[in-house]
Amino acid sequence: MIFTVPMKPINVDGELQFAYSINTKKGQIIKREDWLEQSNLNNVEYYPSNDKITKSLNNYIMLKGKVKVTYTWEEADNITEADVTKFKNLCAEFNPEDIYANWEDGENSVSWTLEYPACINEWTERSLAWELKSKTASLEILEDGTEILCVLQDNFGWEFKNVDLKPQESIETNKNTNLCYLFFGDKCEISVPSLDVGEETFIYNAKQYEVKQLTSSKCFIKNTSDNPCKIVMLCKS
Amino acid sequence: MSEENNKKINPNPLTEEVVKEIQEVDKDFVDPYKPNPKLEKQKVGKI
Numbered sequence: 001m002i003f004t005v006p007m008k009p010i011n012v013d014g015e016l017q018f019a020y021s022i023n024t025k026k027g028q029i030i031k032r033e034d035w036l037e038q039s040n041l042n043n044v045e046y047y048p049s050n051d052k053i054t055k056s057l058n059n060y061i062m063l064k065g066k067v068k069v070t071y072t073w074e075e076a077d078n079i080t081e082a083d084v085t086k087f088k089n090l091c092a093e094f095n096p097e098d099i100y101a102n103w104e105d106g107e108n109s110v111s112w113t114l115e116y117p118a119c120i121n122e123w124t125e126r127s128l129a130w131e132l133k134s135k136t137a138s139l140e141i142l143e144d145g146t147e148i149l150c151v152l153q154d155n156f157g158w159e160f161k162n163v164d165l166k167p168q169e170s171i172e173t174n175k176n177t178n179l180c181y182l183f184f185g186d187k188c189e190i191s192v193p194s195l196d197v198g199e200e201t202f203i204y205n206a207k208q209y210e211v212k213q214l215t216s217s218k219c220f221i222k223n224t225s226d227n228p229c230k231i232v233m234l235c236k237s
Numbered sequence: 238m239s240e241e242n243n244k245k246i247n248p249n250p251l252t253e254e255v256v257k258e259i260q261e262v263d264k265d266f267v268d269p270y271k272p273n274p275k276l277e278k279q280k281v282g283k284i
Contacts (some may be wrong), residue, residue: 001251001269010279017272039270049238150274191283198268204284215283 001202002031005141007149009107012211016234017152018183020063024141024148027124030060031138040156046132053085053090056131059153059160060139062116062186063230065146070111073134084110087132091203095127096120118228119166123173126160126232149183149232161233166224176234182206182221186229191220 003029007019032038038057040231051097073079084105091098091112100117103110110132120127131137139148163171165188173182184206194200195217206212208225214233223229256268263269 001249003269009273009276011272011276012279012281014278016250017276034252036252037250037270039268040254055277156270182284191254202284204263209279213281213283219284 001031001033001037001139002138004028005030007148007150009109010209011209012181013213014035015154015179016181018159018211019149019150021146021150024065024146025144026141028040028141029138030148030150032058032115033134033136035133036068037137044157047086047090048190050083050086051131052077052079052088052133053087056128059126060128061126061131061160061162061230061232062114063149064227066113066115066143067111067148068111068140069128069144070136070138070140071108071128071132072106072109072130072136072138073135074108077133077135079108079132079134080084083132088109090130091128094125094126094129097127107199112170116228116230116232118164118166120164120230123161123163123171123233126162147185149185149230151232151234158234161235163231165221165229165231167223167228168228170220171231173214173233174232175214175217175235175237179237180233180235181211182207182214183211183232183234184221184229186223186225186227186233188229189222189224190229191222192216193218193220195212 006022009019045055102113144145188206190203190204259266
């Protein structure tokens with residue numbers, strides 16, 4: 001494993017470890033050097049009709065900046081052009097950011113570059129859910145100050161959702177599972193309407209990179225920063 | 238991991254088994270693919 005991106009980890013209630021990057025520089029990289037390195041391999045899920053494509057076991061989410069993601073394989077991986085095409089099609093179907101990505105085919109590799117597009121307008125399942133079962137995969141920082149969130153889980157099975165809010169934009173957010181955590185990519189204001197008849201509203205503030213547990217059934221999140229802001233939700237029944 | 242220990246164990250690929258081998262000679266080594274159990278728990282605010 002190669003990991004040169006400086007990260008600040010937060011252990012949340014002993015359930016999850018959130019880590020956000022600090023002062024990243026162009027050229028820093030996170031790389032798995034072998035598919036077998038990954039944790040939770042016994043939970044890996046293959047795409048129904050293609051065993052060269054799996055559900056991703058990593059949880060990297062770009063918050064700002066520009067990155068390049070590269071999958072590289074060896075002959076033993078037996079990845080064909082048809083597999084790569086299928087993978088690209090899945091990215092186009094399930095990743096809202098894909099239309100902003102620049103794809104590049106290499107010899108035994110495929111990569112894409114992406115500048116944070118802030119294009120996810122409603123709560124959506126995490127992007128990059130599917131990936132190639134290639135020997136190596138890497139994420140390279142292409143721009144100083146790029147921000148990455150990495151979430152590690154002790155117990156497998158957390159669902160990831162995310163949304164991008166423009167400055168002053170709000171979104172209704174519902175708690176659908178027993179455990180629900182919210183990570184705020186920037187400053188936000190959270191309004192929680194009371195269930196009482198008096199219609200009182202409780203206001204909370206979240207700092208940049210703060211994590212809060214959503215215990216109310218519903219809240220409204222407003223981006224109070226001057227930049228687009230990604231909010232990440234982790235939930236589990 | 239110290240340079241001396243690094244010579245005894247090849248950390249590439251860094252599989253779970255290799256992590257266990259490293260931790261036998263270097264108890265402070267943390268598996269980068271898993272939450273660090275030594276990290277202090279942070280209580281988060283509820284909303």
